[in-house]
Amino acid sequence: MITADFWYKRQDVFSDRKTAMSQRLDALIDSQHLRPLLPVIYIAWADGTLANEEGQRIRELAGTIGPLGSDDARVLDEWLSPQAAPSATECSVLRRRIREQVRHRQPSLAAMSAAMNGADSTQVTDAVGRYAKERNISGMGVSSEIFQDAGQPVGQSFNEQPSRFNPARVQAVLEGDYAHEWQQVRDILEHDVFAYAYDETSEAARARVLRWLQHLAEHRDMAASALPESVGGQGNMAGFIHVFMALAMFDLSLVVKFGVQFGLFGGSIIFLGNDEHHKTYLPDIASLDLLGGFAMTESGHGSNVQELETTATYDPATQEFVLNTPTMSARKEWIGNAARDGHAATVFAQLNTGGESYGVHAFVVPIRTDDGQAAPGVRIEDCGPKMGLVGVDNGRLYFDQVRIPRKNLLDRYAVVQPDGTYESPIASDNKRFFTMLGTLVGGRISVASACVTAAKKALTIATRYGALRRQFGGDDGKELRVLDYRTHQMRLFPKIAHTYALHFAIEDLIEQFRNRTEADSRHIETLAAGLKSMASWEAIDACQQARECCGGLGFLSENQIATVRRDIDVFATFEGDNTVLMQLLAKNKLASYAKGFEQNLVATIAKELAGKARTELLEGNPVIQRKTDEDHLRDADFHLEVLKLRAHNMLVSAARRIRKRITDGMEPFIAFTDIQDHLMAYAKADMEHHIAVCFAKRVAALEAGPTRDALETMRQLAAVDTIYADSAWYLDQGYFQPTKRKALRRLRIKLLDEIRPDALGYVEAFAIPDGCLSAPIAFEDYIGREPLKHAADDGVA
Structure with a gap:
């Protein structure tokens, strides 16, 4: 049984310990000679243990600063005894006393020790500096450990140098001939009706999106831009796709609702109906009366x-x-x-x-x-x-x-x-079937374009937040921006580069679609299948990386990334399942010389495979295998050559694999099914080459100057990241030597360093309005902001 006497005795023990602890602390803190060593002692015990060897080295350091008296030596021995580790309370008090004396972060342990004397001391600085270097103690670690919870406000300012290029000029390149459509969407989205809401019921969300769509329909020139001129439209399907693309800056539910009404329902009547159908249905579709x-x-x-x-x-x-x-x-x-x-x-x-x-x-x-x-x-x-x-x-x-x-x-x-x-x-x-479906390829192009914009939005928020958010210490005594960490750059910057690359590839596809003829309809359908797949997969991954790069705040709905990530997921399976579309691309490429529109193309391909399989493999250049100089690794010709080589040789390999299976008696369709993994890899390689070609052509068409330089750096990162990701294949096939792969890895890291000063400029060029970004974490004043309005706040039922 626990008695009152037991508790009184226990209280006496605690009191004695507290007194002894206080005396030990006071003895250390009051010693003028030991005061400069307080940061050293605190850091030495930071992990909770202290080896005899480390304690002896600190005693030597104390002697270097000046001779120790007997009392100081006794106090130091008490604090450096491995068997007498300081308590949590002692550590907390010691840290507080260091903060009170030093007052603000210092760039190094030596500077902090010198500040404990109240004035700079060369003798202390030199001695502690040698000790810190010997023990590999960085200023970052000291600042983080001693000032980690000092209650100092976290700086929430971009405070970045201006980009070395004008983001508005890069924006002009991105939007090209369709800047009017992009700005028109931005202007319309400024209306008060376009406000985000959270915690809505499904019914309330649907009512809100319908209200948004109705507001868009009031701007007839935008909603009806794709309609034939015979019913008051502009016949501008390319402009319509850009409107669709731009709306993804705001909300993907609206994008899909808009696309279903005007792109799919209206588009099916435009492309499959006759003039009477146009007159009967299209005006009511444009006005939302139907x-x-x-x-x-x-x-x-x-x-x-x-x-x-x-x-x-x-x-x-x-x-x-x-x-x-x-x-x-x-x-x-x-x-x-x-x-x-x-x-x-x-x-x-x-x-x-x-x-x-x-x-x-x-x-x-x-x-x-x-x-x-x-x-x-x-x-x-x-x-x-x-x-x-x-x-x-x-x-x-x-x-x-x-x-x-x-x-x-x-x-x-x-x-x-x-x-x-x-x-x-x-x-x-x-x-007839494929002709009818081919007329609807605009929907697939629109989905791909919206994916790119969704990725731009998520990456813009994450990049801006990364330039604001600070985490852990730096050598200047301040916490570093998370965007300065290499791992953060490796997660975001290649995604930005691939988003730029896909933007230009889809722009190229839109132009081909605008100028299409019956002869190239199959080619455009194939490109649309591949780019829709690549764009949606890339957007899903970019949004996921952006979400993770924003930590828990990226998981909040009000910060938009979580919503975009959630909504973009289905883009991988609607307007065609990506895996099926990539198989279609591979089949179409294998049968690009075939006549007619066979149901699954297998019969025709099987007839022609013998000739296709004899196609010569492209040989790798033996000089290129070993060449590692930076100019070569940055060169667009090198990038396009090796990407083309991979795609072509994988195509030939696929043809040979199918031919062998058919020769061995396997049914053609089963032969195709049996190598689906290889066909998928080929289709991806083919698209990677195509995307790189589009980016390189667009950059090459620009005049020399900062805008071209900025886009060229992004082009290089996109290409190098793609080639490095497939470097195992190049090594296996003997097209690269290991030294080349290492050189590509080093260049990839160097490109991250080159992009970092301009990171905000690259995402600013996406020109997504603040109202569409909305995310509090993307703005300098996000700490202390009022919570965003919820659905219930504005009477939406």
Whole structure:
């Protein structure tokens, strides 16, 4: 049993210990001779242990400063005894007394020891300086340990030197001929209606995004820019894509809602419908009097559109098509605008007439009545809570013998006459199918462009925060900006470089799309598939790195990165699953010489592989294998040569692998499936080469000067980072020597150093307005800011 007497005796013990501790501290602190050594003693005990050898070295240091009296020697021995480690309280008091004497951070242990005397002392500085050098004690460590919680305010100022280039001029290069569209979006987004909200219900988020879309629709020249001139539009699909791209500066739910309404629903009618369809639907689509969706994907068939199960059977007696969902796997899935707002949809279904099936065609189908109820025979479900894009009303659609007029067939490429006769200028079902889908490639380009802007936003916030946030000490006695740490630069700067590279690759694709002809439609479709995949994967990774580089604050919704990271995830699988798209790219490249539009291209490729497999591999230059001088490693010709070599030789290798399997008796389709990993690696290599070519061409077209120099540095980092990431392949194939790989690694680090002074300038050139950035951590005054408004604050229901 614990008695009161026990507690009294225990209190006496604690009191005695406290007295002894106080006396030991006072003896050390009051010693004028030992006072300069207080920082040394504190740092020596910082890890909680002190070796005999280290204690002896401090005694020698004390003797170097001056002879010790017997009392001082006794006190020092007490503090340097490994068996008498100071308590937490003693350490805390000792640290506080050092702070009181030194008053502010010092750049080194020697300077701190000298400051303990109240004046600089050469004898102390020299002696302690030699000791610190010998023990490898840095000023950074001393400042961090002694002043880590001193209550000093953290500086929240960029306080950076101006960039060595004008960010506005880099912005002008980025936006090019479409600066008007970009500025138009910025101006519109300044309206008060465009305000972020957090902690919203799904219904409130959808209502808010619809209100944003309605405001955009009021600016008819922007919303209707892609419409044909015959219905009051500008026929400017490239300008429309840039508007879509620019809107990603703000909110991706709005981007998707905008894209579904104008790009997919409106675009399908523009490209697949006739003039009468244009006049009937497009004005109402532009004004939002008719909200619609794009019903292609089914639960059982997403990427394999040609095998969709929904049917549209023509009834000549009534001159109507009858749409039906024959199985649960035929339900239309993930249809934007379906769950809440849409009144119609472009529905893709197998067209049957006269007892024959003519493949997948598109139909305009009402899905709601004027009072907002589901149309007769139409069943609508909400897809439910999602990982991201909370403001988009994704729904499922089922059709139970839904009748629509014959004229609702979008018949640019095929007509069904009143008697049910089917007519098309394209005889082949496969070619007709691919022609119809090829007209919708603008949607895939738009998705890729939005991914690049989303990455720009996340990287801008993270870079600005990195220039503000300080962590741990520096030799100047101040905590370092986290952007000055090598690991932080390695996470952010290559992502910025790849974002620049993808921007120029997509700009090139938009121009090809704007000037397309029927002859190059397959090439553009292939590029769009590859760049959409590369851009979405890169954006996801860039947003994740940006989130991590902002620590816990990057996880807060109000700081935007978490929201962008959440919303961008689905971009890897909509408008085509990236893995499937990269397989498509590889197949198209293998069959680039094939005629026609085969269903899966396998039959044609199999016929031609024997010749393709004999294509000579490109040989590596033996001089280049060993060449490591910096000018060579920075040179665009070198970058493009080795990237081309990798892509070409992987293509030839794929052809040989498939040929061998077919020769050994494997079915062609199975042979393709068996080397999917190799095809994916080839497709990625091909895109890396293409992206590097686009960046190099754009930089080469600029006049000499700071703007070109700035973009050239970014181009070099993007290329070197790509080549270094694949350096194992170059080593395995004998195209590089190990010394070259090491030289590339050193140059990559050097490029980070070159970019660091201009880091803020590079992200400023993205020209994302403060209202779109919004994130408090991206601004100098983020400490002490008022919390951002939540959804409930402005009456949104």
